[in-house]
Amino acid sequence: MSQPRVTIVISPRERFSFTQQNLESIYDHTQTPFELIYVDGGSPAPIQHYLQTQAHSKGFKLIRSEQYLAPNQARNLAIPQIKTEYLLFVDNDVLVSPAWLDRLVQCADETGASVVCPLTCIGKTVNDTIHLAGGEAHIYEEPLEDGSVARKVHEKHYFVNRPVAEVKDQLHRQQCEFAEFHCMLVRTEIFARIGLLDEGFLSTREHIDFCMSVANVGGTLYCEPDSVVTYVPELPLNWADVSFFLLRWSDAWEMSSLEHFQTKWNLTQKDKYFKKRYKRLGHRRHHAFLRPLVRQMPFGKDNAWLEQQAIKLERVVNRWITKRYANKYSNQTSIPHDVIDSIYATDTEYELVKARR
Known part of the structure; x- marks a missing residue:
């Protein structure tokens, strides 16, 4: 078997109760060799036990923290341990589709991209409604009447909340300006240029900050809609979910x-x-x-x-x-x-x- 080129990093987004579905989806739909690091930030005992059992049987690395972790804090625990050419961030409430990882790597190889995101859908119906198909995110300056300059953010999601079937003919690989941490493939060497993720972002704007940081050092970002994943939001189910969710937001x-x-x-x-x-x-x-x-x-x-x-x-x-x-x-x-x-x-x-x- 060939050496893995990708390390998948899974971390909690806003709850723990989808952990098993998420992990099983990744192992069921990923044929290409990969390494995996799971960052477990304060999950309840049943989830902790499940992850320990799965780490032993499947041979992945489990990093456990007893406290809830902000997203970038969790990801930063894994980044220094990455030895592969690529790492892939994915949240623990995402379902993946067949060939999802192959197509992301293929896009990065063919374009030289620093970051590649899939077509990210949202909802309990898999691959049905678009959450993100790439987008725009940059800072621009606007002159004011008093002679000063306002620095503002331009942010735009492509095809947000549109049914996939309705815009399927318009979805194609394209360079874009931002991806989201729901799922993104990253060329590992970029962290030697921008440093670790900024832990000052506790709950929001961390993806915009990261993507603009990548662009500032000459990195490029692409969306590859032939790779499809689905973010599955649900009502928190237990106290551990609720307390983490309320803190996270x-x-x-x-x-x-x-x-x-x-x-x-x-x-x-x-x-x-x-x-x-x-x-x-x-x-x-x-x-x-x-x-x-x-x-x-x-x-x-x-x-x-x-x-x-x-x-x-x-x-x-x-x-x-x-x-x-x-x-x-x-x-x-x-x-x-x-x-x-x-x-x-x-x-x-x-x-x-x-x-x-």
């Missing part, structure tokens, strides 16, 4: 990430790009977790008052989870209590339930 982690992005790239903070994202703090928690939960309650469906009360209660829980993590783990993913308190000081946006529909 906490107001504190999102706000910290956005501020870090603005400072690092010297971007205009009052730009609509940031205003939109500040206004949507908590959006993922409310739409992916809280609203489905409320609608399962008696009289919960379309009950705006009940949803308002649930939002207020969830913010209290979210603040507690964030501060508890900061107390327990003194590292760079912890945020000082005074900063956390200031972020949760107002609930004006969270009163506007109808604006979130």
Whole structure:
């Protein structure tokens, strides 16, 4: 058997309960030789035991942390151990399709790309609805009336939320400006030029930061739609899922990430790009977790008052989870209590339930 050219790095995205489906999908649909490193950040005992058993039987490397990990922190634990030409980041809530890896490597070989992403779909129906088919992400400068210059972000997803069948004829290999960490193949040598992933991004904008960093050193990015994977979002199923999900998308982690992005790239903070994202703090928690939960309650469906009360209660829980993590783990993913308190000081946006529909 030929030597593997790729090391697959799996890490938790926002929950643990899809771990088995994800791992089985990769082993069932990957024929080309590969090495695998699994970074397990604080999964509950049953998942931890499952991963230990699978690591022993399949021979992959398991890195275990007892604390929840921010995405880039998890990936950085694996990067220094990569010995292969390529590494492939994939989240633990993704299903892959036959020949997915072969086609990504083929694209990188033929184009010389530093990063290649597949056609990434979303939903419980596999390969049906597009989440990402490449996109645009760069900084541009806009002159202002006072003679100063505003630095802004241009970001665009191609074919987002479109049925694959509807745009199939328009999908073809193309150079693009960003990929997402749901699944991306990376030429390992790029890290010698840009360093490890920036752990200042706790929950958001880490993919934009990485892709712009690659472009800044002359690297290229491609989307290869002949390779298809599907990100499968679901309601968190247990306390370990819920607590990790709420921390991962906490107001504190999102706000910290956005501020870090603005400072690092010297971007205009009052730009609509940031205003939109500040206004949507908590959006993922409310739409992916809280609203489905409320609608399962008696009289919960379309009950705006009940949803308002649930939002207020969830913010209290979210603040507690964030501060508890900061107390327990003194590292760079912890945020000082005074900063956390200031972020949760107002609930004006969270009163506007109808604006979130």
